[in-house]
Amino acid sequence: MKVLIVGATSAIAQAVARQMAARGDTLFLLARSEERLAALEADLRIRGAPLVGSSAFDAAALDRHAALLQQAHAHMGGIDVVLVAYGTLNEQQACERDVGQTLQALHTNGTSVIALLTLLANRFEAQGHGTLAVIGSVAGDRGRQSNYVYGTAKGMLAIFLQGLRNRLHRCGVNVLTIKPGFVDTPMTAAFEKGPLWASPEQVASRIILAIDKGWDVVYAPAFWRLIMLVITTIPERVFKRLSL
Numbered sequence: 001m002k003v004l005i006v007g008a009t010s011a012i013a014q015a016v017a018r019q020m021a022a023r024g025d026t027l028f029l030l031a032r033s034e035e036r037l038a039a040l041e042a043d044l045r046i047r048g049a050p051l052v053g054s055s056a057f058d059a060a061a062l063d064r065h066a067a068l069l070q071q072a073h074a075h076m077g078g079i080d081v082v083l084v085a086y087g088t089l090n091e092q093q094a095c096e097r098d099v100g101q102t103l104q105a106l107h108t109n110g111t112s113v114i115a116l117l118t119l120l121a122n123r124f125e126a127q128g129h130g131t132l133a134v135i136g137s138v139a140g141d142r143g144r145q146s147n148y149v150y151g152t153a154k155g156m157l158a159i160f161l162q163g164l165r166n167r168l169h170r171c172g173v174n175v176l177t178i179k180p181g182f183v184d185t186p187m188t189a190a191f192e193k194g195p196l197w198a199s200p201e202q203v204a205s206r207i208i209l210a211i212d213k214g215w216d217v218v219y220a221p222a223f224w225r226l227i228m229l230v231i232t233t234i235p236e237r238v239f240k241r242l243s244l
């Protein structure tokens with residue numbers, strides 16, 4: 001497969017890239033740091049990727065997205081799968097104090113991804129095949145006081161992906177919404193870890209399975225589907241009293 005990974009230096013994306021390289025997939029990587037991209041490229045070649053390319057990517061530079069997609073297409077001779085894996089975990093209390101931080105969190109985790117997906121959807125619709133896989137979060141399933149700004153962005157993204165899936169299904173394009181739970185990454189380094197936490201490698205294996213099987217939505221690990229089912233069915237009059 002010819003795979004474009006956007007946000008390739010994130011922990012989950014790196015784990016996906018390494019597993020895909022080991023099975024011989026062709027890869028093109030987009031991320032902010034050229035230095036980290038170069039190191040990851042070298043690592044993936046050693047692991048077996050027959051062709052790896054990369055380019056610097058700024059999610060906020062919406063006017064550059066189309067050119068980068070064309071660069072990836074030209075380098076690999078096509079794109080079969082796109083994994084969108086970038087985002088930030090903003091501090092909820094900081095967002096509550098600062099409108100600017102709230103809007104930035106919504107843009108980075110929500111609207112900038114939607115802008116990119118709009119371009120990708122048109123490209124994949126025209127080619128008539130492929131998979132758009134996007135990392136969201138279980139946080140988007142229900143607003144909670146502890147992270148509702150981040151959850152709002154992921155919830156918005158999930159609804160957008162539902163509509164995109166409905167639109168693109170008829171032309172042979174699959175849209176996969178990925179909903180990780182707690183993942184032990186540098187972004188969550190300050191959090192106390194427990195039995196519900198997973199490694200990036202565990203999540204990556206489930207993502208690749210979902211891509212290969214053509215699933216619509218995947219929770220990673222799988223037990224998060226049941227956890228979120230319980231959380232989303234708690235009545236609002238009860239839920240608002242909980243410290244979640």
